[in-house]
Amino acid sequence: MTLHDVAREAGVSVATASRVLGGGDRKVSDELSARVQRAAARLRYAPDLSARAVRRGTSSTIALIVSDISDPYFSAVASGVIAAARRARMTVTIAATERSTLLELETVRAMRAQGHRALIVVGSRPVRQSEDDLVAEIARFEQAGGTVVLVSQPVLPFSTVSLDNAGGARSLALKLVGHGYRSFAVLAGDRRFATVEDRISGFVKGLGQVGVELDDDRIFAGSFSRDGGFETAQAFIESGLQSVDLVFATSDVMAVGAMAAFRDHGIRVGSDVGLAGFDDIRVASLVTPRLTTVAAPMAEMGAAAVELALSEPGERMIREFSTTIALRESSPRRAR
Incomplete structure (x- = not known):
């Protein structure tokens, strides 16, 4: 039963039925109120309290969807979301989509039905796959009165917190060439996703600015994980590219996996080959040797997503965060 059914049964307008059952400020006569209440009882109608809370902006929960909660990148963004939500006296419901x-689409649909005040979706967008169904589902969340923010590439028609992945990788390439490195290979994650392609393209562009080429056969694709880093490092080792003096992994998690593979083969990171990652997760400064990486302000990005999500609905907003380069012992300066 819907509110329209109650209004029809009581012989009143939908607006009147809504004022009676929704507890609005505008007064309704006792006679009309009684008619609506009797009609609701006959039809066993119960108002959707969660949807009402969303429409009034009084729901106290934020839905957070991440690609992989076990990945330190997503955990760091989630910690920023939770801290900012706590300051705003909100609670966070988290779901992971396993990339x-x-x-992801099914989870957005489930979150929409739960009546959250806002929805934050964290994860790289596919490079070529159509996302019309996801856009439609997120739009329904907005139409129900909620706000939506993505932490991703600004390619979908919603407010987005983005990271300059390409710019960070380009700056890393320039720094490494400045440190004396001249021959490179890349351990890439899943190239179906824009984050991976942005980091590869930025790195290649940076090398190109100083006349260094990176051939496609020096890019080894795998999963965006520690195991993926181990496996792509194995493929690199088996390729026999001994002339490479630095390997760039498109995430720190992959770089840690690569370290394990190099160690198994007696290859010393920082001496026999340089290694760099991206993200600057906590473990990057704890491994030996400490990992050179591109530092991303992940917790700050999560907090910014909450700020946008709790702002007044309006035009699509984009907030882009820049990166910094952390040069450490895994890529010591080389003699030219």
């Missing part, structure tokens, strides 16, 4: 676009 599945289908599960």
Whole structure:
């Protein structure tokens, strides 16, 4: 039963039925109020309290969807979301999609039905796959009165917190060439996702600015994980590219996996080959040798997403965060 059914049964307008059952400020006569209440009882109608809370902006929960909560990048963004939500006296419901676009769509649909005040979706967008169904589902969340923010590439028609992945990788390439490195290979994550492609393209562009080429056969694709880093490092080792003096992993998690593979083969990181990552997760400064990386302000990005999510609905807003380069012992300066 819907509010329209109650209004029809009571012989009143939908607006009147809404004022009676929704507890609005405008007064309704006792006679009309009684008619609406009796009609609601006959039809066993119960108002959707969660949807009402969203429409009034009084729901106290934020839905957070991340690709992989076990990945330190997403955990750091989530910690920023939770801290900012706590300051705003909000609570956070978290779901992980295992990097599945289908599960992401299903999770957004489930979150929409739960009546959250806002929805924050964290994860790289696919490079070529159509996302019309996801856009439509997120739009329904907005139409129900909620706000939506993505922490991703600014490619969908919603407010977005983004990271300059390409710019960070380009700056890293320039720094490494300045440190005396001349021959490179890349351990890439899943190239179906824009984050990976942005980091690869930025790195290649930076090398190109100083006349260094990176051939496609020096890019080894795998999963965006520690195991993916280990496996792509194995493929690099088996390729026999001994002339490479630095390997760039497109995430710190992959770089840590690569370290393990190099160690298993007796290759000393920082001496036999340089290694760099991206993100500056906590472990990057704890491994030996400490990892050179591109530092991303992940917690700050999560906090910014909450700020946008709790702002007044309006035009699509984009906030881009820049990166910094952390040069450490895994890529010591080389003699030219």
